[in-house]
Amino acid sequence: MNTRKQLSIFFMAAALVAAGGCKKSYLDADQLSSYAPETSLGTATAMKAMLNQCGLQIRGEYFGDSAPMLTESIFSDVAVEGTTDKSTPAQDLITRITPDAELNNNDYNKIGYYWDEGFRGVRYANTIITNIDRPKYASEAEKNAILGSAYFYRAYFYYRLVHQFGDVPLLLKDLSEPKKDFYTTKREVILQKMKEDLDLAKTWVPDNVNKGEVTKGAVNHLLTKINLALGKFDDAIASATSVISGSPYGLMTQRFGSTAGDVTKNVVWDLHRMDNKALATNREALFLVIDRDNLASGFTPFGSQVMRNCVPAWHFANLKTPTGKQGIVDAVTAEFPLTRMYGRGIGRYRGTPYSTKYIWTDNTDLRHAKGMWMDMTDLVYNNPALKTSTDAADKAIYGKPLQEYSSSNLNQRFTNGGFDTIRHWFGWPHYKVFINSTNQYANDPYWTPPRGTNTDWYVFRVAETLLLRAEAYYWKNDLGLAMADINAVRGRAQAQLLTDASKVTIGTILDERARELYWEEPRKTELTRIAYIFAATGKPAYNGKTYTLAAFSDNNFFYDRIIEKNDFYKNEVPTVQGVKYRIAPYHVLWPIPADAQRFNTNGRINQNKGYSGYENNVAPLDKITE
Incomplete structure (x- = not known):
C-alpha cells in the first residue's frame, strides 16, 4: 500500500471519516509513521503544497461521473436524480437515505463523500494551522498569508458541513494520534469561530495570487455567507461590499478571452469557456479550482464529466421518430455529429420544470437564448438509416428538428423501455456545460465518448456576491437595494430588469441564483442555510409561514420550497x-454516517432527527473546548 493511501486511511479513522470495512491496523498509531509534520512541513514551500491539497479537496466536488455536486442538487428545487435504469439512485429519499445506507457510490448518492472529504479538508487545514511556526518565512506577511488561507479552507469545509449535517464535531488542531472521543458541537459555535478566523484572514490574504489560490475576495465572499448564517446582516453587507466595490473584481460585462471575436456568441458564453476562467483579465473569478491534464491524480478526481452528468440521454435507441423508428445515433462520424456538438449525456442531473422552464420568463435573457440554452427540439434526427430509408416520411424528417411529444404520441415516441421523458427529454444550459476537448477529440480520455475534459471551474464569482448582498438587504427589508443587486446580475444577461421592489422576496433571489449558478452553487447547502435563518429570525416567508429552530427538522422552509417548486x-x-x-422535512439535514459513530467509541456524535439513532443523542457542546 502506498504512502498516500496509508495517509488517506489513517485520516479517515482519526478525523471521523467513515471507512466501512477498515482493518483494525488502520486505526493504530503506527499509521502515523506515514505522516511526520516535523520533517515534511519544514518549509514555506511545503506549507503551500499543503494548501494546494486543500484546493484539490474542493475540486473533487465538481468532477467525475456522478460528481458530488449532483447530490447537492437533487436535495433541492432545481433537480432530481434522472438515472431511471436502476432502482438504487437517490430518488425515493425517504427509503434510500439512512445512516447505514450506501452513502458514497455513483449509483446511489455522495452524502458520505461530503462527510469524508469535508473532514479530510478540515484535517489538512488544521495541519497547516497547527504547524504554522515550523518553517522560516521570507516575511511575516508570507506566514500570515499561508495561515489566512488555511483559515479560509477550514471555514469553507465547516460552512458546508454544518449546512449539510447540522451540529458536527469541531476540530481546531492537528491530531497527533487517533482520536475516538469526539462530541458534537453546536452549529452556531462552529460558525462563530469560523467568522473570527476569517475576520483575521481578510487582513492577511492578498488578491495578487496565482489563479486557484485563495484570494482576499474569496475570503470576504465566504465571510459573507457565514455572516448571513449567523444573522449578522450588516456584517454580510460590509464583507460583500468589500468584494463588489473593491479592485480588482467586478462583473464581466464586455467580451473577452479566446471567444471574444465570435460574433455569434456573447459575454456569458465567454465567461464560461474553459480557457477563459483563469485569465488574468477575468475580474469576476474570486476563487477557482484548477484542472489540467498534468495535474492527474488517482487521489482526487480530475477531468470534468459535466456533459455526461447534465445533458439528457438524447442518444438512446428508445427515442423514436413519429413513425416509430430510431431517431438519433451518437456516432461522432455522423453527418450531424450531435455528440461532438453537445456532449453524450446520460441524464443523471434531471433539471426540474421549475429550473428548465418556469424561471425563464422573458426572451431577452442571454442565459436562455437559442444556442446558449438547448431544448430537445433544437436537436435533429441524425440516424443515417432515415436518410436512406424507402419510407418517404423517414427521409423527410432526416436532419430536421426533433418533434415535441404529446399525450397522443407518447408511447410511440418512447418505446423499448417505456415512457421515460425523465431521462431523455429536458433542456439544459449548453453555454455552461459544454466542455470541449482541446486535443481535437483524440487522445483525450474524457472525449471518447465526449462527456467533458480538463477544465477550471468557478467556486466563487462576483455574480454570486451580488446575490448574497441582495439577500442580506432582503433580511433587513431594504428591498430597493436588494433589487438593485439582483438587477446588476440580470442586466449583464440582458434579462428584463425588476421594477417593483415591493415584490422582491427570498424566492426572487433563489430564482436568480438558479438561473446564474447552475453546477456552481451547492443548492442544498444554501437552501438549508436560508431555512435556518427563517427559523432563527421568525421572519415570515413569502408563503406566509413562520418557522422555529425547535421544530427545524419537522417544519422548515427547505422542504416547503422544494415541495412548492420541484414537481x-x-x-x-x-x-x-x-x-x-x-x-x-427532515432531509433539511443529512444523516451522520453510521460508521463515523461506530468508530467514535469513547464519545458521542449526535444523529439528526428523522434518522435511526437520534434517540441516543446527548446535549451538544455549546462552547469551544480545545
Missing part, C-alpha cells in the same frame, strides 16, 4: 423502475 417530489412522480420521487 417530481411534489407529485411523487414514478420512474420506469416504479420508484417514486419522495422527500421529507
Whole structure:
C-alpha cells in the first residue's frame, strides 16, 4: 500500500471519516509513521503544497461521473436524480437515505463523500494551522498569508458541513494520534469561530495570487455567507461590499478571452469557456479550482464529466421518430455529429420544470437564448438509416428538428423501455456545460465518448456576491437595494430588469441564483442555510409561514420550497423502475454516517432527527473546548 493511501486511511479513522470495512491496523498509531509534520512541513514551500491539497479537496466536488455536486442538487428545487435504469439512485429519499445506507457510490448518492472529504479538508487545514511556526518565512506577511488561507479552507469545509449535517464535531488542531472521543458541537459555535478566523484572514490574504489560490475576495465572499448564517446582516453587507466595490473584481460585462471575436456568441458564453476562467483579465473569478491534464491524480478526481452528468440521454435507441423508428445515433462520424456538438449525456442531473422552464420568463435573457440554452427540439434526427430509408416520411424528417411529444404520441415516441421523458427529454444550459476537448477529440480520455475534459471551474464569482448582498438587504427589508443587486446580475444577461421592489422576496433571489449558478452553487447547502435563518429570525416567508429552530427538522422552509417548486417530489412522480420521487422535512439535514459513530467509541456524535439513532443523542457542546 502506498504512502498516500496509508495517509488517506489513517485520516479517515482519526478525523471521523467513515471507512466501512477498515482493518483494525488502520486505526493504530503506527499509521502515523506515514505522516511526520516535523520533517515534511519544514518549509514555506511545503506549507503551500499543503494548501494546494486543500484546493484539490474542493475540486473533487465538481468532477467525475456522478460528481458530488449532483447530490447537492437533487436535495433541492432545481433537480432530481434522472438515472431511471436502476432502482438504487437517490430518488425515493425517504427509503434510500439512512445512516447505514450506501452513502458514497455513483449509483446511489455522495452524502458520505461530503462527510469524508469535508473532514479530510478540515484535517489538512488544521495541519497547516497547527504547524504554522515550523518553517522560516521570507516575511511575516508570507506566514500570515499561508495561515489566512488555511483559515479560509477550514471555514469553507465547516460552512458546508454544518449546512449539510447540522451540529458536527469541531476540530481546531492537528491530531497527533487517533482520536475516538469526539462530541458534537453546536452549529452556531462552529460558525462563530469560523467568522473570527476569517475576520483575521481578510487582513492577511492578498488578491495578487496565482489563479486557484485563495484570494482576499474569496475570503470576504465566504465571510459573507457565514455572516448571513449567523444573522449578522450588516456584517454580510460590509464583507460583500468589500468584494463588489473593491479592485480588482467586478462583473464581466464586455467580451473577452479566446471567444471574444465570435460574433455569434456573447459575454456569458465567454465567461464560461474553459480557457477563459483563469485569465488574468477575468475580474469576476474570486476563487477557482484548477484542472489540467498534468495535474492527474488517482487521489482526487480530475477531468470534468459535466456533459455526461447534465445533458439528457438524447442518444438512446428508445427515442423514436413519429413513425416509430430510431431517431438519433451518437456516432461522432455522423453527418450531424450531435455528440461532438453537445456532449453524450446520460441524464443523471434531471433539471426540474421549475429550473428548465418556469424561471425563464422573458426572451431577452442571454442565459436562455437559442444556442446558449438547448431544448430537445433544437436537436435533429441524425440516424443515417432515415436518410436512406424507402419510407418517404423517414427521409423527410432526416436532419430536421426533433418533434415535441404529446399525450397522443407518447408511447410511440418512447418505446423499448417505456415512457421515460425523465431521462431523455429536458433542456439544459449548453453555454455552461459544454466542455470541449482541446486535443481535437483524440487522445483525450474524457472525449471518447465526449462527456467533458480538463477544465477550471468557478467556486466563487462576483455574480454570486451580488446575490448574497441582495439577500442580506432582503433580511433587513431594504428591498430597493436588494433589487438593485439582483438587477446588476440580470442586466449583464440582458434579462428584463425588476421594477417593483415591493415584490422582491427570498424566492426572487433563489430564482436568480438558479438561473446564474447552475453546477456552481451547492443548492442544498444554501437552501438549508436560508431555512435556518427563517427559523432563527421568525421572519415570515413569502408563503406566509413562520418557522422555529425547535421544530427545524419537522417544519422548515427547505422542504416547503422544494415541495412548492420541484414537481417530481411534489407529485411523487414514478420512474420506469416504479420508484417514486419522495422527500421529507427532515432531509433539511443529512444523516451522520453510521460508521463515523461506530468508530467514535469513547464519545458521542449526535444523529439528526428523522434518522435511526437520534434517540441516543446527548446535549451538544455549546462552547469551544480545545
